[in-house]
Amino acid sequence: MNEFSTVADDDAVAIARILANDHVADVVEALNRESRETASELLSEVPFERAVDIFDQPELDGAPELIEALPRAKAGKLLAAMSVDRAADILREMEEPARSELISGLAPPLRATLLAILGYPEGSAASLMTTEFVSVPSDWTVGRTLDYIRKVERTRETVYAIYITDPETHVLLRSTGLRRLITGEPDDLITTVAPDRTPVTVSPLADSEKVAQLISKYDLLAVPVVEGGKILGIVTVDDIIDTMIEETTEDVHRFGGMEALDEPYMKMSFLAMIQKRGGWLCALFISEMLTANAMQAYEAELERAIVLTLFIPLIMSSGGNSGSQATSLVIRALALREIGLGDWWRVALRELPTGLVLGSMLGVVGICRIALWQYMGFYDYGPHWPLVAATVGTALVGIVTFGSLSGSMLPFALKRIGFDPASASAPFVATLVDVTGLVIYFSVALVILRGTLL
C-alpha cells in the first residue's frame, strides 16, 4: 500500500493523460497499478461519463471499495448509469451497511431489478446477466425494429441479438441478428428475417460453465436467461470470457492444493496468502500424519528389513503421480460434460486396466533398477535381493492401480456429495494414496519376504 508515495508529479501528468485519452481498458490497467487511495483520488477528477465507462469494466480492481469511498449521491448516480450486470457485481461484493444504503437510494425500477439479480446465487446465469437487451413483439416490422434500435437503443454499443416475443404473452419465440435485419424489406414482419428455430436459452440457475458451453457449442454472442418462457436478461460472450478466465484461475489454484486467490498474486496481502495456502497445507499435513501411524505399525518389519525403507519415497510418489493423472483427466472430462456422474463405473473399468499396465511398466523398470545396481555392485541389497525386487515390482502394480482408480473416483465422489469436482487437488489425491500405498507395500513385503527377511 505504499505505492501512494511513488505517484510523483511526472506520474500524475502521465496518468492524467491516460485517463483522458486512452482506451478505457488501458485506463483501468493504469489505475490498477496505483494504490486504492490514489485510484480513488484520480477517479474523482474524471468526467462523469468517463467514470461510468471505467467502472463498467470488470477488470477494475477494488471497484466496490472505490464506489464506497465516493459520496453516496455520486455513487448512486454512477451505479444507475453503468450496465445493470456490472452494478449488481459491484453491489454483490460490497460490505453492509454501504450496500443497503446505496440500493435504497436508487430509483425503484432499477432497485427492483438489482435486488432480483442479487437474489440469485453467485456464478448462476442470472447473476451474470444484463437486463439491457433488445426485444420486440413479433407483430413489428423490420423497419420499425430498425428505427427502434436506431433511436431508443442508441446508447448500446453492440446489439448481440434481437429477441422476438409473443405480443400478448411476452414469451420468447425467435431470435435474429442485426445482420439479417438489415437485409430484410422494411415492411416485412420481423419474423421473416429470423431463422425458424427456437432460440437456445438457459434457466436462471444454470451455472456459468453451462452457459459457456452453450455459447461455444452454438457459436452465440449472447444467451437469453429465460423463466416461464420470458426473458429475464442475457448473458453476453464478453462476460462469459471473463468468467471463464476467472474459473480457470480458480481451478488451477485448487488443483495446486490451495484455496483460490481472488486477487492477483502480487496484490494479495501476505496474511491473506498465508490463510489461502496454510489452511489446506495443514489439513493435508494432518491427514498425511496417518503415514507416520502406518509406518509405526510396521516398525518391527522395518527394523528387520531396513532395505525396504529405501524404496518408500519411490513407491509412494508413483501412486500419487498416477492418481494425479487420473484425477486431472476426470475433472476435465466432467467439466466438459464428456462424462456424467453416472459414468463412474465406465471410468473405473478404463482405469483398472490402465493402472495395471502402467503399474507393470513401472514395476519392470523398478526391478531392472535393483538388478542393475546389484550386478554392477553399486549397492548390495543383500542375499535375498531378487525377493526385494519382486516386492518392489509387485507393490508398484498394486499402488499404481490403486492410485489410478482412487484418483479417478475422487472427483465423482466430490461431485456426488455436492462439491466442485475440481476441488480434487493433486496433493489431495497424493495424500489419499500415500497411506494406502504404504499398507500395500508392507502387505506385499509380508507375503513375499516371509521366512527370509521378515
Next chain:
Amino acid sequence: MNEFSTVADDDAVAIARILANDHVADVVEALNRESRETASELLSEVPFERAVDIFDQPELDGAPELIEALPRAKAGKLLAAMSVDRAADILREMEEPARSELISGLAPPLRATLLAILGYPEGSAASLMTTEFVSVPSDWTVGRTLDYIRKVERTRETVYAIYITDPETHVLLRSTGLRRLITGEPDDLITTVAPDRTPVTVSPLADSEKVAQLISKYDLLAVPVVEGGKILGIVTVDDIIDTMIEETTEDVHRFGGMEALDEPYMKMSFLAMIQKRGGWLCALFISEMLTANAMQAYEAELERAIVLTLFIPLIMSSGGNSGSQATSLVIRALALREIGLGDWWRVALRELPTGLVLGSMLGVVGICRIALWQYMGFYDYGPHWPLVAATVGTALVGIVTFGSLSGSMLPFALKRIGFDPASASAPFVATLVDVTGLVIYFSVALVILRGTLL
C-alpha cells in the same frame, strides 16, 4: 469401435431425423457418439449445404479422417465451401499425401490463402484467423457500405466488425460495428460512424492467449490480425472460446503430470492413453529413483535411528504440497500476464517468507503431534524424543521453504528455456522437491541428533 453394430434401425431413424432438423451443433453431438464408419456413412447421405455446416463446427470429432474418406472431388468442394479458418484447421491435422492432394485440387486463390494460413505455427493468431471479414475503403459512404453488406456479404451470419482501410495503401485505419452503421446517415462517409481510435490488432505470430486477453480486455467480438498495417484476417470470439476451452484442458492434463489428450477421455484408445500417461510416469519414476540413492547414502543413519524413517513420507509430501501450491500460483499469474519473466526475483522474495511461515506452522503441528503421542503413550519415540521432534520441526521449515521457492521458480525456468510454463506439473515439482527434501531431513538430523541417536 464396435458402436457400429449398435446402430440398430431405431437409432438410424432417430439420427436421420436429427440430421435433417436439429441445430447443427446437436447434429455434431449425435455424430460424435457414433463410430467413424457410421458417421462417414451418415454424412454421405446429408445434403451438401448441411454437410458444409456440419464440417464447419470445430466440435466435430475426426473431421480430417471423415473428409479423407470422401471422394477427392466432393472433399474439395466441401473444403472450398466451408469457412477458411476451419478448412485450414482440418487440413492441418490431415495426413500426407491426402493433404497435398486435396490442396492441389483447390482453386488457386483459395489454395494460396490456405497455404499462407498453414504456414503459420499452430496456436498463433494467424493460424486461428478467418480471411472472411468485411473491410471497406474510408472514402465509402454509410449507404454504400450497408448495400455492400446486404448484397455481397449476404452469406455471412454475423458481421463482427467493419474494418475501414486507406483507399490507396489498404492500411487499416478504423473499425466500427453494424450497430453504429445503421444509425448513420446514408450519405455520410463511413468514417463518421467509426470511433476516432486506432483499432486493437495483433501480429500474425501472437499466441492465442494474447488474443484471448485482448478480446477479454477490450470486450471485442473479433481482433484483426495485421502485418505491415494491412489486415490478413480476423480471429473471432467464438474461435477464441473454443481455443480457451481446449487450452484449459491441455493445462489441466499437463498439470496432472501427463501429456495432454487430444481426444475426449472416453474416445481415446487404450494404447494412446497408456502412451500419453506412461511416458511421463516413467520419466518421473526414473527421476524419483534418486530418492532411493539418497536413502542408500544415509543407510547407516537409518539403521541407527529407525525412528527417523517414520516421518519420511510426511516430510516429503509437505515439500511437494507447498511446491505444488507455489507452482499453480505462478503458472496462472504468468498466463494472465500479471507477472513477466523479469519478475522472478519479486516472486522469490514473496515465496521465501511465505515458505518460512508455512513451514513453521507445519513444524509446530508436527512437534505437537510427536509430543502428544509420547505423553499419551500412543508410541514411544525413545529417550531422545524431544530431539527427534526438533529434527522433524526444523526439517519441515527447511523443506516447505525449499518447496515454495523451487515450485515458484520452476515455471520461470521452463519459460526461460522456451517451454510452456504450464508444463510444470504438480508431480514434476514433487519429484524435484523429494530428493532435496530427504537431503535436508537427514542433514538436519545429523546436526541435531549427533552424539545422541546418530
